[in-house]
Amino acid sequence: MKIKIIISLVVIVMLATAFIYKAPPHKLTYLKLFIPKGWPKPATDIFVTNPLTEEGFVLGKKLFYDGRLSKDGNFPCSSCHQQFAAFSTYGHDYSHGFNNSLTKRNAPGLFNLAWQKAMHWDGGINNIEVQPLTPITAPNEMAETLFNILIKLKVDTAYVRLFKAAFKDGVINSQHMLKALAQFTGSIQSYNSKYDKVKRGEDSFTVSEKMGYKTFLDKCNSCHTEPLFTDNSFRNNGLTLNFKLPDSGRMTITGNPTDLYKFKVPSLRNCSVTLPYMHDGRMFSLGKVIDHYRKGIDTTQATLDTLLKKGLFISDQERIDLLSFLYALKDSEMLRDPRFIQANDILLPVNYDH
Amino acid sequence: MKVNFLSTVLFFFISCFSTLDAACQLNNSPNGSIKISFINTLNSVPIILDAVNYTNCWNENFTISALKYYISNVQFKTSNKKSIKEKNSYHLIDEENIVSKSFLCTVLPGNYLTLSFLIGVDSIKNVSGAQTDALDPLNSMFWTWNSGYIMFKLEGNSPNSTIVNNKIEYHIGGFAGTNNVLRQVELNLENNKALININSITEIVVQADVGKLWNAVHELKISQTPVCSTPGAPAAGIADNYSKAFTVIKIIN
Known part of the structure; x- marks a missing residue:
């Protein structure tokens, strides 16, 4: 009898707490794009619809350096966009892509992207978020499909954690992947030459x-x-x-x-x-x-x-x-900025003390 | 005693859930629903991908292997001249995927006179970065070389096609200036009386006649234009043609 009362009480308490308890609010560490003195306003509002956060940046950085975004694992974004070359391909007229192929244009450096109205040499890309679709799917670059990438990301518990940290619903989808990448690449700034x-x-x-x-x-x-x-x-x-x-x-x-x-x-x-x-x-x-x-x-x-x-x-x-x-x-600070270097272990908090 | 104890716990659970349910219903205003269904046809018969040989008005034979298009910005006008817009209104109609060919809009009850929509994705969403659901680039309806959605896609084969493997490929897109292929379609519902009741579903069946693609406004011959996959005047012309394809064939109240 006593046990039953205790069980009943426990059930009631559990149910009551279930109603009172609210999930802790999803905490994001918001960052701001630095606008150097005397600079024009950014040409785009990249971080208005895609609020820049530390969590999004960290996820974007991992994606940027992850070969799994390419078909055979050999061509992360960083294979053509090297930090020491201001995120261009150092010393290459054309960059290397899947299956010994070459690109058809020179890889540009990536910095101050919020001040660019359009991406690519021909300006064909109208928003930084959709830019990665081109190299990811091009048969002579990363040669992969979004579908396959999402499968690879979903089975990786590190990504499950990072997507959860960076986005409220934590869903691993193409939109979140592209937004995180934009948070990383859009954060690369050069103003210390x-x-x-x-x-x-x-x-x-x-x-x-x-x-x-x-x-x-x-x-x-x-x-x-x-x-x-x-x-x-x-x-x-x-x-x-x-x-x-x-x-x-x-x-x-x-x-x-x-x-x-x-x-x-x-x-x-x-x-x-x-x-x-x-x-x-x-x-x-x-x-x-x-x-x-x-x-x-x-x-x-x-x-x-x-x-x-x-x-x-x-x-x-x-x-x-x-x-x-x-x-x-030449902006040596950007070229060596530890914030942009591939993390050894992405799960450790990154210390930015400059 | 045992039964008593179990029933107490059970009762507690049930009462919790039932109060929740009641709360949900009270919070919502009474709504009706409109289901819009698309049937893609040729000669008034629903098309079948790959398996059937069709002939267009120019006596050119062809098969269709894929047919997809966006329907967005769905709007209704009621008899008291109110305009009702569906929120976040983006739908990808994909012939291969039966589920995609109809969707449900929750609307206020009333008497509906017209249904209008855009064939394609409005220009704002073409420049607003990464999207999801119907607008996810996963759907292979987004150009990676020239940012923007493919608003209408028809692929197939034809002996009249001059390109490799006798392919036909119409990827119609472009949203800016004269290259804009967005076409507004307004369909009259008056003859069929779309009367939306509370808690009932009215179905509007829209037929998309693929035959219109070849000659509704401009001539489109496979032998001359087997492929159109860039924004420009030819794409805008094809958009003019398919914008005439839509008619309401049935309303089921």
Whole structure:
């Protein structure tokens, strides 16, 4: 009899607590995108519909470095986007993909992505969240399907935990995977180059860098506009046509003949480590790039940018100084930032003490 | 004693759940439901994927292996001129998946005059990043080279096709400017009287006549255009054609 009363009581207490007890609120550590002083507003609202959190960032980082996002496990995002190369592929005109294939364009660096209106050389991608779909599914890149990736992620208890931490319902689906990736890649920022420090009064240019900056403002700034060092426009910079790998550029997306051979103006930040240059990676040194603008422009192309019709007059001394300035755009802090390095054990809390 | 004890516990459980139920019902306003069903047809007969040889108005033979399209922004107008919009209204109609071909909208009871929807996914969702459910890129209805949804997809084969394996492939998309393939369809319900009652389901059966694809507004010949998979004028023309395909054939009250 006594036992029964006790059991009844226990049941009643359990039921009562079940009604009173509410699951603890899902805790997220919100982060804010840093907007350096004097910078324009981000071009996109990437973290409005996808609030940036530490948990989302950590998940995104694991995904970014995870080969399982590719068909054979060999091609994580990071295989083409290496931190020491400002998240471009160091020294490769084309990057390697599944089954000994090569990409068809040069992998761009990844930084300050919130200030980019469109992704890819032709601007075909209108939102950072859907960008990874291209390399993931391209047969000459990661060659995998979303369906297969989700199967791989769902059986990994580490991912089950990380998705739960990063998203309220904890569901492992393509939307959450893509949003987490965007939180990681969108957080990669470059604003600590020597140039930035000079601008903030924390450092000073050498004479050569100073002269180079002057040349830059005269000859380059109208397209590679400070402080992002790109105006996000699409332009034809007069590269001779590559008949072995024809590429119509922006016209592929817009269908507009006036966009033929136009490509996105890349940022010059970190350019000393994002070699080679141009959409097809045809130039392996910054000197060659400057020489292209001095005397290599194909002036026969109808869509050639009007600013380049006569080429740029840059003297040999200006060329030397311009190179010094371009080297001052390297952001070593970003290139070594421990926040972006692949975690040895993603489950340990990451200590960011800078 | 034993029975008594068990029944007490059981009673406790039941009373807990039944009070919960009652609370749920009280919180909801009385609603009716409209089920919208799509039947994809050719010559008024439901199509069958792969197995049947069809002939279009240009005397070209073809088979269909896949037919998918988005229906979004579903709206009704009632007799008192109220406009009722379905929330989060995105549906992927996939011929292969029977479940996908009908969906339920919860609406207020009343007399409904028109049903309208967009064929495709509105432009905002084309630029808003990663989505889920019907809009999940898993559904193979999202372009990875030129961000945006494939609004309408028809794939198949035809001896008249000039491309490899005699394929036909219409992937119709594009949401900006003159490339916009979004088409609004408004269907009259008056003749059939869609009367929505409380707690009952009214079914509106919409027929999509695939035959309209070839000539409803513009000529589409397989021999000339076996493939259309980029935004542009040809895609917009095909969208004009299939926008004429939809009619209400039946309302079941």
